[in-house]
Amino acid sequence: MSESAVADAPQSDRTRAARTLTVTGLNHALHDGYTDLVYVLLPIWQTDFALSYGLLALLRGLYAGTMAGLQIPVGRVAERIDGKIILIAGTALSALGYFFAGLSGGVIGLGLALALSGAGSSTQHPIASAAVSRAYGNAARGPLGIYNFTGDLGKAAIPALTSVLLVIMSWRHTLLLLAVAGLLVAICIALWMPSVGKGNTRKTTAASRGAGAGGRGFHWLLAIGILDTAVRMGFLTFLPFLLRDKGASLPTNGFALALVFIGGAAGKFSCGWLGERVGTLRTVLITEGGTAALILSVLALPLIPAIVLLPLLGVMLNGTSSVLYGTVPELTPPHQTERAFALFYTGTIGSGAIAPVIYGLLGDTLGPTLATAATAITALAICPLAIALARHLAAEASPGRAGA
Template structure:
């Protein structure tokens, strides 16, 4: 359990007081990492709203736009495990604070950049800052809540979509009234505020935390965490799921503009996706507990593929109606997968398992976008490239059927509340 040495009483706690303090510390940890998650996920998704602006200013093709997005996503993915190693040495709170400052500083630098090279370097810096929050915050929650962690992990994932629902439409609105550079300075200022919140309110962790194995019983792993094949399958599923999402979102603004939408409406459209995604992350964590991981993932991935095809083929008005449902399916899978990481963590090493999971899933997404979906967009247009993202989502289904025998049955999975 994470405690705060600045506020802990000098006298030993009574048996009645200790659980109450632990519960308060857990809720405070969840609230702080949730706010941080909202900021960083908002930083990640507001790039999609900026892509048409950068395309117009720098004369970029779809491959170049995919590279811009992947510079951020690649730094975010590639530094997950180094971030976990830094946290082992300097503590989670210090690394999360530094990461948030870097994320905000990168966007401030982007706002001050005079050309494309400066923008690229700034996106790498901001992505490096955002690499800190996923593995560290997830591990904090998993260790704090133990066997009850699946629900709080779903809540944590839900907060990320709140940021996706808030920042892209805000940026889209501001872009209609100001140049993109001062807009980035304003959102960087918000990141500075969040960094101060993390530094001041996240409880301290024990001095010698390390990456000690979590007991199988505590994490619901049963003996499955001794089977690395199940974890590898989970990572492969996560890679496909994470590749489908940006492959769709990178073309969404261009699809909407072709249907007659302006920048403000594009921002609202991303908010609709994010609102549905937030609901999906909140709901599907519970659905996964009740009906099982396999059924939940097959439902969300098949639903994602169908909804993406509808967005490509239908006119603007029905597309706006579909987007929240698409967001629900598009992001619903992630809560189910994240909650399964502790169950399949090799050797019960949850923090390392989260770092590996995020590295491969986000890294695969960062590489697939410029190497596959970007060239597809230039070759066949955004409509057909978006359909390829639907095929990627559908490809999860057979892998999920292979993983299914290695998972706990729904009746044996523990349920919890955040």
């Protein structure tokens, strides 16, 4: 369906759409990689700056918090300024943040640099998602899936590259090199991405099914997204330390995180396919139940068996999000789709900022093992919320769909 819809468009429109998807995908990979490379650096910063788990989580939260809190303001700015300009400025700002992090002489400077980088990353999710949606119109669901997938490629590639660079150079020089890569991506946006336009001159063209289902249904969806993100970020915060305690070296930690993110990328595809066949409810129950079981297994197993499970755990950790993103338009009137995406991203990314701090404080009190077990309990708590959400999904009751 998507391919035929795109084929009916003029060749110039298809070319512009492909360029938009390619450039925004590259940008998404960079920003998501920037976000998650922090996990590789946390043990190093703990040693260099003698930080507690709570302060380490606060550093992570500074990046995610600024990224989450500025998304809605960025959307308002996009009503007056071409979104392409905002993407260029945001990507450059995020790269400069890591440049300053590499030059920082203490934990305060490091925290300010991470907040600056997070502010730059606040631009890419709402604006790039809307750009892809408008470029492909009613055929946008597939390209949006590809756009989301590119973020997972960045999560897999950049932390893995960082772990390799840390073997041959200091973490400060590594961040300076990654900052240069970010500035190159900003240049690519300036040279090759078509104009996005101003928000107040655009019409929403993305398909929206079940628009009347909004209201409380979206609130259930947002609650699930917030808790699902909390589980993922809380677990990833402690994973390097859990593996280190099992005997993992720094390169092994980087490799293990890459396995989780590779599994997460696979989860975006496999769980989207699963959701089409068994429904949103059953898919969420499978992914969250599997997440809880696999987290507890990683806690209990020795190093090698635990690492073997990480790709499958990555599938479960990210699988729910692939279903949730696709459900946002189903619960939102067409004229509010961009606003709903901005709110959903703000809630989930805000959860990514706050949850590690909460779990970090729990780790300081109870230790990393029990704090990680708490993330498994949180995953199980999502299941009753999914049952409540299913009542609001008109698509779940349509013929040929199971799981209502």
